[in-house]
Amino acid sequence: MPRKSKKKQRKGAVKERKEKVISSLQNFGEKTYDQIVSGEFPWTNIPSRSINNIFYDEKLRQYILGDRSVKRTARNIRHIRPLTQLIWIGMFADELSRQSKTSTLRDVYYSAQAYEMSFTDQQESDNLITDLETVIGYSREDFNVFPEERSAIFGDLTVEYTLPGYEGNKLNLTSHPDGMMIGPALTSSELVNCKADKVIAIEKGGLFTRFIEEKVHTKHKALLIHTAGQAPRATRGFLKRLNRELKLPVYIFTDGDPWGMHIAMVIISGSANAAHLRDLNTPDAKWFGVWATDIVDYKLPSDQLTELDVKRLHELKKDPRYEGKLWKKEIDTFIKINKKAEQEAFSRYGLTYIVDEYLPAKLEIAESL
Amino acid sequence: MPRKSKKKQRKGAVKERKEKVISSLQNFGEKTYDQIVSGEFPWTNIPSRSINNIFYDEKLRQYILGDRSVKRTARNIRHIRPLTQLIWIGMFADELSRQSKTSTLRDVYYSAQAYEMSFTDQQESDNLITDLETVIGYSREDFNVFPEERSAIFGDLTVEYTLPGYEGNKLNLTSHPDGMMIGPALTSSELVNCKADKVIAIEKGGLFTRFIEEKVHTKHKALLIHTAGQAPRATRGFLKRLNRELKLPVYIFTDGDPWGMHIAMVIISGSANAAHLRDLNTPDAKWFGVWATDIVDYKLPSDQLTELDVKRLHELKKDPRYEGKLWKKEIDTFIKINKKAEQEAFSRYGLTYIVDEYLPAKLEIAESL
Numbered sequence: 001m002p003r004k005s006k007k008k009q010r011k012g013a014v015k016e017r018k019e020k021v022i023s024s025l026q027n028f029g030e031k032t033y034d035q036i037v038s039g040e041f042p043w044t045n046i047p048s049r050s051i052n053n054i055f056y057d058e059k060l061r062q063y064i065l066g067d068r069s070v071k072r073t074a075r076n077i078r079h080i081r082p083l084t085q086l087i088w089i090g091m092f093a094d095e096l097s098r099q100s101k102t103s104t105l106r107d108v109y110y111s112a113q114a115y116e117m118s119f120t121d122q123q124e125s126d127n128l129i130t131d132l133e134t135v136i137g138y139s140r141e142d143f144n145v146f147p148e149e150r151s152a153i154f155g156d157l158t159v160e161y162t163l164p165g166y167e168g169n170k171l172n173l174t175s176h177p178d179g180m181m182i183g184p185a186l187t188s189s190e191l192v193n194c195k196a197d198k199v200i201a202i203e204k205g206g207l208f209t210r211f212i213e214e215k216v217h218t219k220h221k222a223l224l225i226h227t228a229g230q231a232p233r234a235t236r237g238f239l240k241r242l243n244r245e246l247k248l249p250v251y252i253f254t255d256g257d258p259w260g261m262h263i264a265m266v267i268i269s270g271s272a273n274a275a276h277l278r279d280l281n282t283p284d285a286k287w288f289g290v291w292a293t294d295i296v297d298y299k300l301p302s303d304q305l306t307e308l309d310v311k312r313l314h315e316l317k318k319d320p321r322y323e324g325k326l327w328k329k330e331i332d333t334f335i336k337i338n339k340k341a342e343q344e345a346f347s348r349y350g351l352t353y354i355v356d357e358y359l360p361a362k363l364e365i366a367e368s369l
Numbered sequence: 370m371p372r373k374s375k376k377k378q379r380k381g382a383v384k385e386r387k388e389k390v391i392s393s394l395q396n397f398g399e400k401t402y403d404q405i406v407s408g409e410f411p412w413t414n415i416p417s418r419s420i421n422n423i424f425y426d427e428k429l430r431q432y433i434l435g436d437r438s439v440k441r442t443a444r445n446i447r448h449i450r451p452l453t454q455l456i457w458i459g460m461f462a463d464e465l466s467r468q469s470k471t472s473t474l475r476d477v478y479y480s481a482q483a484y485e486m487s488f489t490d491q492q493e494s495d496n497l498i499t500d501l502e503t504v505i506g507y508s509r510e511d512f513n514v515f516p517e518e519r520s521a522i523f524g525d526l527t528v529e530y531t532l533p534g535y536e537g538n539k540l541n542l543t544s545h546p547d548g549m550m551i552g553p554a555l556t557s558s559e560l561v562n563c564k565a566d567k568v569i570a571i572e573k574g575g576l577f578t579r580f581i582e583e584k585v586h587t588k589h590k591a592l593l594i595h596t597a598g599q600a601p602r603a604t605r606g607f608l609k610r611l612n613r614e615l616k617l618p619v620y621i622f623t624d625g626d627p628w629g630m631h632i633a634m635v636i637i638s639g640s641a642n643a644a645h646l647r648d649l650n651t652p653d654a655k656w657f658g659v660w661a662t663d664i665v666d667y668k669l670p671s672d673q674l675t676e677l678d679v680k681r682l683h684e685l686k687k688d689p690r691y692e693g694k695l696w697k698k699e700i701d702t703f704i705k706i707n708k709k710a711e712q713e714a715f716s717r718y719g720l721t722y723i724v725d726e727y728l729p730a731k732l733e734i735a736e737s738l
Contacts, residue, residue: 185546206471301479351480
């Protein structure tokens with residue numbers, strides 16, 4: 001019985017969240033309406049996203065906003081335009097959410113013209129969308145504004161779609177061996193059955209395909225995710241769901257250079273730009289390679305660091321997200337050996353070495369971190 | 370009965386092609402072996418890919434190579450290295466194909482080290498892979514060397530996988546509403562049942578998702594393909610298969626600028642770089658928008674052309690692939706109005722205008738082109 005109720009609880013996660021998002025949007029609208037009806041100039045408080053209000057929270061292991069906020073009010077003539085724009089974005093987000101239609105940042109910019117709502121350029125509408133995120137506390141993907149980029153997933157997870165027209169359809173994500181795109185349909189689906197016991201996120205597409213071919217999903221009971229470089233926000237949110245709802249540990253496998261390291265870090269600790277949001281990062285995710293020390297230990301073919309690589313490593317040294325022992329050691333090793341290596345470098349030992357030898361060895365280490 | 374035999378013929382298309390590729394590779398190996406056994410210095414003829422041997426073929430509507438070829442022979446001490454490398458690549462391609470393992474350009478470069486085969490850099494191994502394509506007349510995707518990039522497909526097509534471990538599995542490509550990746554599994558699958566009567570290739574991911582949401586696949590009986598910018602070669606090859614095996618007309622929908630126009634053109638007429646290959650372009654595919662004349666007719670929100678855009682348009686004017694009346698008119702209109710517009714610009718008339726109004730109007734025009 002407890003198992004069943006747990007499953008039932010899990011099944012409603014998406015629906016419940018969607019209701020919360022719509023009710024936040026509705027609250028924002030109602031508040032504005034009430035202000036007008038009661039003869040007040042409409043206004044709203046927006047937590048400040050300025051650099052001196054962004055702090056790293058050691059406990060949450062992510063950036064958060066401090067207590068400062070900005071009051072935007074129609075009483076101030078300079079606020080009338082951005083406040084009106086914000087209310088319009090809220091209305092548009094509400095329409096998208098209720099009708100289960102999706103959009104993109106660029107698309108919202110053009111859509112405004114259908115309502116004779118004016119934005120000087122896309123930058124202006126992008127900023128207002130971030131304002132709305134800050135006000136309601138949900139990310140734009142929650143109100144159906146998606147990025148252009150898509151990454152992919154493969155593995156023994158059965159999802160049940162909630163998308164209109166597909167409601168109740170189920171699909172096992174091993175059905176298509178090239179991988180399924182992670183878009184609005186997947187991120188809005190319920191996770192109904194999972195045989196995997198871990199997630200491996202992979203930077204490069206070639207490696208993602210190799211892992212499928214070499215059956216990492218069955219040998220290691222893993223869900224495989226192709227991040228396609230920096231993981232899109234929708235994918236970071238989905239990784240978080242896999243970790244929280246299914247209790248799956250998440251392991252990240254990138255190129256061995258400061259950029260690969262940072263792909264892992266953004267999945268783990270998020271970005272300063274998203275300090276106003278939760279649920280986009282997975283603090284317990286682990287980066288298992290390619291480490292700088294792997295370049296030495298596995299005698300990998302490598303390239304010399306560029307000036308830009310070195311500059312980036314010194315930046316990361318000062319970044320509060322890189323406080324941990326592992327990170328410090330790897331940053332120092334990169335600088336010391338002055339080398340970087342790509343995931344494909346393991347092919348020097350044959351195409352399957354990475355799956356047969358390296359992966360099991362590193363998973364064992366990562367599990368103990 | 371004729372229907373059944375047609376289906377049977379279609380069902381074997383992938384297997385047949387794979388056998389041809391392996392037998393080409395085998396022929397290349399046997400020829401070399403025979404040369405050595407008969408006491409000859411091994412050699413091979415490679416059609417020249419130099420600029421003065423590339424011609425535009427009006428009839429095939431693509432670039433082709435002329436009659437010049439280069440003899441690469443072990444008798445010449447300077448040829449020993451590239452000839453040995455070419456033979457190694459042939460051997461490696463044969464291994465990949467027989468074992469149904471896939472690789473990438475970068476991966477091949479590193480794999481060479483497992484065989485103590487030396488390449489100075491990846492550029493050198495990439496060139497040798499192109500040499501092998503030229504010698505055997507098949508593209509690297511045919512011998513399982515795939516690009517990193519992936520695009521996606523959605524629509525009422527049922528495929529049967531031939532990939533080891535998935536042989537005989539069937540999947541309908543409407544199963545996952547975010548789209549399925551186009552990779553080795555899809556391109557090596559047989560096309561067993563298709564309810565669609567056309568293909569629409571779409572440049573932008575946001576629009577691809579909108580088309581799925583607004584059910585273009587059922588309303589217009591279309592397979593939808595997301596090219597994600599310039600379509601990867603594997604996707605161009607798959608478009609060709611849909612056109613040739615299933616006799617589906619292909620329509621291409623891009624941004625209204627010289628770069629979008631060229632995305633369409635490469636699908637239609639291929640690139641000069643691939644003059645040594647067939648089966649990567651679809652001469653009968655049609656570009657249906659966003660045309661320069663659409664910017665005027667639909668009063669689309671637009672941006673001014675940049676200097677680079679204008680320079681590119683003047684280049685295209687001299688390109689033999691852009692000989693047709695439609696192309697000339699659109700290039701001239703772009704230059705005249707000095708404007709460009711994105712696919713998302715139609716959202717100024719509401720999110721569904723593009724599907725409800727623009728698409729049917731343009732499909733009708735495109736069918737008559």
